[in-house]
Amino acid sequence: MIRMRNIDLTLFVVLLLFVIFGVVMVYSASYPYAYIQYDNAAHYFHRQLFWAVISSLFLIGAMIMPYQVYKKISPLFVMFTLTALVLVLIPGVGVERNFSTRWISIGGFLFQPVEFAKLTMLIYFAYFYSRKEAYIGHFGKGVIPPLIILAVIFGLLLGQPDLGSATLILFSCGMILFFTSIRFRHLFLLASVAVAVFIFFAMMSPYRIERITSFMDPFADAQGAGYQLVNSYISIHTGGIIGNGLGGSVQKLGYLPEAHTDFIMSIITEELGLFGVMIVLSFYFFLFIKGVRIAMSARDEFGKLLAIGITFQIIIQAFINLGAILGMLPITGITLPFISYGGSSLLITMISAGILLNISAFSNKYVEQEG
Template sequence: MRFFKRIDLSLLIGLAFFISFGIMMVYSASFPYATIRFEDTEYYFHRQLFWAGLGFLLLILAMIIPYKVYRKLVPILIMLTMILLFLVLVPHVGVERNFSTRWISIGGILFQPVELAKVTMLIYFAYFYSRKEEYIDNFKKGVAPPLIILAIVFALILKQPDLGSSILIVFSCGMILFFTKIPFRHLFLLMMTAVIGVLFFAITSPYRLERITSFIAPFDDMEDSGYQLINSYISISTGGITGLGLGNSVQKLGYLPEAHTDFIMSIIAEELGFIGVLLVIGFYFFFFTRGLLIARRAADSFGKLLAFGITFQIITQAFINLGAVLGFLPITGIPLPFVSYGGSSLVIMMISAGILLNISYRKVP
């Protein structure tokens, strides 16, 4: 009981309700497609329920294990992450879907190594910079080493190709750097390098360039590159204030691709209206404020930097997904945290939340 009194119980309860909401919306958004493809209306629902159950067990485990243990595991975690990211690119090992090779099959279960990379890179960056505070003015000794590993991870993920996740990881690790005492000149130089690099990789690939142009002018190619975004617009505009009612979406009946994964927010808007949208945004705002509070109260630099990294990564991922659904950002395939269908994403998100809760337990008064 003393343990549950010291952790951020409001965040734990909020996560439980929001993940339950996500499971409900996965069922609502997926049952037409599941019926057509598998003749089982509950196919995706049962799988998401299984992953949520596993994720909850791992969340509790991560919530109990002292976060300082991860400092000893950093070499193993980074090595495992890089091996898995490399295996994705090996023919007959990596699994291709939708012209991307982002999965490997482990015992018949598909797993996305990039999801593991999201949390292991945060642990690595928080570990390194919490130990190098006195050398942070020295770029070569106190700043550069983790950036080399980050560049390798970025390149491996980009080969899948997955520019969206690459950008997310770079930004999240950059936020950890932001909360150190790094000199502004070094931070500015790294920011400019990152922006130029992302723009270069975005415009030099026909595939990625098409993603950018389709979000800028989707109605120029309504039958192809703009099709998904246009149907997202229709879904959102149809919902109005209160929505059509749970289960009553029309766009999920084969019109909106990825309705239960990347574009599940469009179905939420259609079925639950603006009220449903506010519910989702309200949770992420709540998560953001609790995460910042946990980071500020963390017992040491490692916990502080790790809490900042986890908080900004989850909120940034939500922002990227919502921006794509609304047409403010290019479509990148980034799932909506805790809501979109997908075992790897949900489990890793819940583990990250468990680590954040453990940091909250070991806070300073």
């Protein structure tokens, strides 16, 4: 039985504070657009606040539920994920926005199956490779089976299309595989195939090619493909060291699209300056250090691999988002974990963090008993 003294209260409190920070920034970044679209400046704020409360309850639930339970229901998670990703592609079921079909409407709320897929694949990979550690040197028996499921999910996500999320899941699962006892030549082969597949699908679509070329030189088409990135640059530049003050962004007044979702960090930089940037980066660095320590102290292989997967998935997602707003990576539509607007994204990320806390609590419990 997990007790409160076994919980990492520092990580728990920091997570809740950061979610509150995210809700505040969603309101600040969205109120002009929300007022124009819905005649209600607090439209996105109310929705994000609702999901923040719900997600916090799920965080506590995941923190209490023994993480070993997920091993038993991992196949069910995979079946549900595959079903949901197929349903989203069916006309009339999936909801299309911005030329992508990534949502299913449930009770007036939009749910993204890909968010569930992110966590499902981490659980499944950790479950499989923790059981097959003795066979990990056998490529066909000990390595390949989960990769088949991963390839199917990758293909379904390309059908939405959502290469960004597909790539995130690919890299996150790859990190789990990296921390097993897989042979180097097998790992090198898989990494080469993954890079080749990414390049192939990135270059086969004119839309994706435009995304890639626009981040290299956004000013070449500042009113077209480079519009978002150019306005992100302006937002970041005007923020300076201390920013323009909370609510003081100019770019959110119709200049920067997706200000409360993909580009919320640009608004944070404009309003809170370098100080705000350091707060956000410090949080992710803190979470990374905590996550690695939790993985290293896990009592079993499943807990270790799952903690590694959760930690790296959150950090890789943050890296992709921050790289996009800085023009270092193509714009993929990947949101900033814990901060960007989005209910299903916040919910799954908080559940993942709750599982991380539970793995930590079990380790602390055994240390306490051994002491």
